[in-house]
Amino acid sequence: MRTLVVTFGSFADPRGGTQVRTRATVEALRRLGHDVSAICVMHSYGSYHEPAGSGADRATQKYANDAGLSELLILNEPVVYGWSVRLASAIRRLAPGGQLIVLENALLFPAARSAARRSAVVWDTNECQSLHYARLQSTLPNRLRQIAFRGFEYYAARQSDVAVAIGSDEARWWRHLYPQLRNRTRVVEHRPYLPPGDGCQPWRPPTASSKDTVLVFLGNVTAKQNATAARWLLDVLAPMLGRDTHLVLAGVGTDRLRTAAEGSRTWCLGEIRDIGNVIAGADLCLAPLAAGAGVKTKVLHYLALGRPVLGTPAAFEGIHDAPGATSVPLKHLAAAIPETVRQARADPRLSTRQREWFAAGYGADVIARQWEAVVEQALRSWTERSRRLVNRY
Numbered sequence: 001m002r003t004l005v006v007t008f009g010s011f012a013d014p015r016g017g018t019q020v021r022t023r024a025t026v027e028a029l030r031r032l033g034h035d036v037s038a039i040c041v042m043h044s045y046g047s048y049h050e051p052a053g054s055g056a057d058r059a060t061q062k063y064a065n066d067a068g069l070s071e072l073l074i075l076n077e078p079v080v081y082g083w084s085v086r087l088a089s090a091i092r093r094l095a096p097g098g099q100l101i102v103l104e105n106a107l108l109f110p111a112a113r114s115a116a117r118r119s120a121v122v123w124d125t126n127e128c129q130s131l132h133y134a135r136l137q138s139t140l141p142n143r144l145r146q147i148a149f150r151g152f153e154y155y156a157a158r159q160s161d162v163a164v165a166i167g168s169d170e171a172r173w174w175r176h177l178y179p180q181l182r183n184r185t186r187v188v189e190h191r192p193y194l195p196p197g198d199g200c201q202p203w204r205p206p207t208a209s210s211k212d213t214v215l216v217f218l219g220n221v222t223a224k225q226n227a228t229a230a231r232w233l234l235d236v237l238a239p240m241l242g243r244d245t246h247l248v249l250a251g252v253g254t255d256r257l258r259t260a261a262e263g264s265r266t267w268c269l270g271e272i273r274d275i276g277n278v279i280a281g282a283d284l285c286l287a288p289l290a291a292g293a294g295v296k297t298k299v300l301h302y303l304a305l306g307r308p309v310l311g312t313p314a315a316f317e318g319i320h321d322a323p324g325a326t327s328v329p330l331k332h333l334a335a336a337i338p339e340t341v342r343q344a345r346a347d348p349r350l351s352t353r354q355r356e357w358f359a360a361g362y363g364a365d366v367i368a369r370q371w372e373a374v375v376e377q378a379l380r381s382w383t384e385r386s387r388r389l390v391n392r393y
Contacts, residue, residue: 001375002096003034004119006087006112007104008041011072012063014193016220017297018126021166022104023067024191024367025124029102030068031368032375037071037094041079041087041108082110082152091115100375106149106156113159120382122374123160124188127294128173129153135291135314136224157181161381162374166190167295167318186377188370190294190318191362192301194276200305201274202281205246205267213245213341216282216307218275218298221253225292230257232288237334238266245337250278279305284341287311288333295319304358306351308344310336323353 005026009019022038029036064072073090087108092115095101102122103112106129112121130153133146157163157178163185165171175182204214217233219226230249234257238247246265249257255270272278279285285302287309295318302309308324309315316327324344328336344350360366 001032001034001099003029003036003100003102004039004091004094004096005029005036005102005104006039006041006091006108008107010042011038011040011067016223017190017294018104020193020297021124021126021190023193025102025104025188025371026067026069027364028188028368028371031364032372034100035070036068037073037096038069039073039075039087039090039094041084042074042076079107079111082107084111087111088115095119100378103156103160106152109152109156109159120161120378121159122162122164122378123156124164125170125174126166127292128170128177129293130177131173132291132293135293154178160184161385162186162378164188164374169318170294173293184377184381186370186374188367188374189362190297190300191364191367192297192304194301194304200276200280203274203277204281205248205265207265208246209244211244213283213337214248214281215241215245215284215286215337216248216250216278217286217288218279218301219249219251219254221251221257225289226251227253228290229288230254232290232330233286234266234268237288240334241265248278248282250275275301276305279307282307284337284344285309286333287315288330289315290330293317299325300358300362303354304362306354308340308350310340321357323357324350 005022007018007022009016011023014020014023026036075086075090077084077086079087088111091112095115097118099119101112101119102124103109104124104126129149130146133142133149136142157180163174163181165174165185165187167189168187171185171187174185208214219229221227221230233247241247248267250269250272252271254268257268279302285307287296287299289312292314296315299309299311299315299319303322310326310333312330313327316325326340
């Protein structure tokens with residue numbers, strides 16, 4: 001089957017949950033035998049067309065080859081209110097008539113539906129943005145974004161054949177907010193992109209001894225919820241830590257953060273390629289998130305690599321019964337660190353149980369089976385919709 005996947009951001013250089021989700025989606029569709037093409041929409045001007053294997057950009061070419069993409073089109077231009085002439089033209093050219101298009105964001109729907117009326121459309125929702133902004137501080141910009149996304153999500157809900165939620169909790173929100181999705185929402189669990197094999201080489205701060213405690217936070221701080229969490233870690237938690245505890249922040253923008261605990265054992269690494277090595281070297285991973293919606297990629301990444309996690313209830317939304325996952329209110333998080341570390345060190349099988357839990361609920365084969373059910377329902381829904389249109393006229 002021919003399938004077109006349209007997303008924001010880079011396949012080769014994922015910097016957020018949407019890009020991580022897209023890679024897992026492509027992997028699952030390829031496992032099912034789909035012939036997958038892709039369009040990546042960036043946020044600068046100009047565009048270039050790169051058939052898989054031609055290779056102007058080495059990282060993009062390598063990803064396209066490794067993922068088995070038939071064709072990859074990168075559009076370096078903004079999508080304004082869900083519309084771009086070039087995006088609509090690209091979708092029209094690559095859309096597999098009578099088959100399947102997967103859209104990774106509600107903002108992509110206006111261009112896609114104007115260009116691809118002859119294809120079944122799956123909306124891979126990733127995160128309920130209107131819910132996310134409703135949970136943030138009640139400022140004018142946040143409320144305006146909430147209203148705008150509510151409109152885009154309502155349109156996407158009406159136009160999609162199937163909406164894919166990233167967990168059962170998120171699915172309930174979609175059905176509640178958009179009643180038209182009650183019979184058209186399926187769950188495909190979220191899955192962080194994990195390199196093949198088990199080759200992580202644990203990284204620890206150079207001054208950390210084997211007996212020291214290393215705390216790790218992973219996050220792109222251009223996202224509001226991660227920026228707020230990072231500032232809490234640096235301004236509130238870091239000054240409270242003892243000399244035998246190291247705090248490591250890794251992710252886009254963390255190298256530009258300034259800490260109120262100058263001289264303490266705080267490490268702001270910025271963006272790094274082998275994030276798995278940093279996670280693998282942690283004694284405890286942290287997720288002090290005050291807001292957000294959907295399943296958090298960072299938390300699943302921690303658990304997939306067999307590390308204990310301490311976070312807030314918001315961090316564990318959609319994640320259930322995970323071994324080594326401890327949820328406490330933010331105001332109690334600092335006090336819970338010593339006991340959480342002690343319990344993790346006292347359980348020699350914790351890492352094994354976490355990996356087993358992840359494989360059972362989020363393994364590549366599990367995700368592929370869930371996508372298979374989505375594809376079947378989408379094609380069935382599209383066929384019925386087409387038949388109704390024919391009968392109407």
